[in-house]
Amino acid sequence: MSIEVCQYRRVSKSVVSPGAGARVLEVLDLADCCSPIRRVELDADQAATLAEAFKALADPVRLQLLNLIATSETGEACACDLVDPVGKSQPTVSHHLKVLREAGLVDADKRGTWVWYSVVPSRLDELRRVLGRG
Amino acid sequence: MSIEVCQYRRVSKSVVSPGAGARVLEVLDLADCCSPIRRVELDADQAATLAEAFKALADPVRLQLLNLIATSETGEACACDLVDPVGKSQPTVSHHLKVLREAGLVDADKRGTWVWYSVVPSRLDELRRVLGRG
DNA sequence: GCTGTTCATCGACGTTCGTCGATATCCATC
DNA sequence: GATGGATATCGACGAACGTCGATGAACAGC
Numbered sequence: 001m002s003i004e005v006c007q008y009r010r011v012s013k014s015v016v017s018p019g020a021g022a023r024v025l026e027v028l029d030l031a032d033c034c035s036p037i038r039r040v041e042l043d044a045d046q047a048a049t050l051a052e053a054f055k056a057l058a059d060p061v062r063l064q065l066l067n068l069i070a071t072s073e074t075g076e077a078c079a080c081d082l083v084d085p086v087g088k089s090q091p092t093v094s095h096h097l098k099v100l101r102e103a104g105l106v107d108a109d110k111r112g113t114w115v116w117y118s119v120v121p122s123r124l125d126e127l128r129r130v131l132g133r134g
Numbered sequence: 135m136s137i138e139v140c141q142y143r144r145v146s147k148s149v150v151s152p153g154a155g156a157r158v159l160e161v162l163d164l165a166d167c168c169s170p171i172r173r174v175e176l177d178a179d180q181a182a183t184l185a186e187a188f189k190a191l192a193d194p195v196r197l198q199l200l201n202l203i204a205t206s207e208t209g210e211a212c213a214c215d216l217v218d219p220v221g222k223s224q225p226t227v228s229h230h231l232k233v234l235r236e237a238g239l240v241d242a243d244k245r246g247t248w249v250w251y252s253v254v255p256s257r258l259d260e261l262r263r264v265l266g267r268g
Numbered sequence: 269g270c271t272g273t274t275c276a277t278c279g280a281c282g283t284t285c286g287t288c289g290a291t292a293t294c295c296a297t298c
Numbered sequence: 299g300a301t302g303g304a305t306a307t308c309g310a311c312g313a314a315c316g317t318c319g320a321t322g323a324a325c326a327g328c
Contacts, residue, residue, distance in 0.1 A: 021159070027260035032220070037197065038204040038253065045220070047194035055192040059286080063171065063188075070172040087313065089288055094306055096286090097175070113295055113304050119172065121267070128265045131258045142269065193316080221316050228276055230316090247274050247325055 023025060036134030055129060056103030061086050062096045069117050076109070115130040170268030187261060188238030195220050195228045203240060203251050210243070210252040 035042075042050070043108045056062060064086050069077045083093050097117060100106045104123045151169060169176070172252045176184070203211045217227045226243060227235050234240045239259045 014156050017224040037201050037253075038258070041205060042198055044198065048230040050197055051192055051194040054188055054197075056186055058189040058192040060178065060185040061286085062178055064178065064182055065182040066188070067176040068140065071175060078304095088286090090305075091289080091307080092287055098306080110294090110305090115305065121172075124265045128262045131265075132261045133255070163326080207288080214273095222316090224275075226317055232276080237322085244275090246326090249275065 035130070036132045037130050038132070039134035041125065050130060053103055055101055056105055057127075059096065059099075061088055061092070062100055065093070065117075066105060066119060070073045070119045079115045080115060082107055082117070135242060168190035169264070170189060170266045171264050172266070188235055190233055190239055191261075193230065193233075195222055195226070199227070199230055199234060199251075200239060200253060204253045210250045213249045216251070229253055 009062070033120070037050075040079075043106070056078070065082055068082055068085055071134055079097065082088050086093060088096075098108070100117075101108055106117050106119055191200075199216055202216055202219055213227070213231065216231070217224050220227060222230075231240070231242070234251075235242055238254055240251050240253055243252070244264075
């Protein structure tokens with residue numbers, strides 16, 4: 001009996017480079033869901049979707065990337081400035097940034113040659129709410 | 135320059151069955167740490183420890199277990215009542231409960247033949263704080 | 269002490285994941 | 299349109315993870 005349970009579904013789109021050659025990524029949609037896990041029943045499907053979201057946070061490199069982007073002066077960071085600080089190869093960093101994008105935790109904006117990443121505060125807030133007491 | 139960064143270290147102990155045959159588990163200690171990831175710099179070691187914590191949440195079965203325990207009438211649940219709802223074998227459930235214990239997310243209390251699990255609210259609150267704006 | 273029950277551990281298997289070198293794609297500039 | 303730089307994708311490899319059957323350890327009741 002959980003009146004507030006709703007569907008955790010994949011519907012949102014994350015569009016990188018709105019101009020020509022736009023890439024579209026499916027991201028997890030937790031909007032108007034995110035019932036606090038401590039208060040509302042959770043079925044297997046919802047648990048699977050939520051687990052995917054937390055999986056994006058379950059890697060030290062991704063946490064560092066998220067931190068670097070969030071704590072940057074302007075609120076966004078060029079991908080080119082993210083490779084050295086985490087001490088991984090460029091393909092590895094690119095891979096992790098993609099995971100973060102698919103999880104809806106960051107947005108990517110391509111400007112000319114460079115890609116600028118910014119965090120999506122609402123997504124982090126949603127995950128916080130899931131961990132809350134409701 | 136982050137004055138509030140502190141050590142994420144392994145020191146806390148989780149004691150199951152305080153009586154004879156007590157088992158001791160090392161758990162991640164995030165106490166007086168947990169600087170908000172969006173505000174304070176994060177080094178590689180801290181990121182690794184935090185990632186371990188989120189890894190515990192990054193599995194659907196563990197999320198269901200956490201949910202079942204947290205939403206139970208009394209705030210605790212017998213392990214024997216957790217196997218059927220998640221649809222996994224008893225060894226698998228036992229494994230996941232151990233992961234949750236090592237992450238400090240649940241406590242285990244052995245009473246006679248049965249083991250009763252309860253959530254550790256403060257641990258979930260700490261993780262919420264890490265995701266917060268500070 | 270034997271039996272049945274509950275829970276944890278072990279060993280093995282298949283899958284997923286993080287990583288990197290090589291390569292492809294996109295773009296600005298000359 | 300050729301060149302060089304920035305980023306994404308591909309393919310492969312090893313490590314970590316989820317799962318389960320079999321087994322072990324702890325305990326209650328007869």
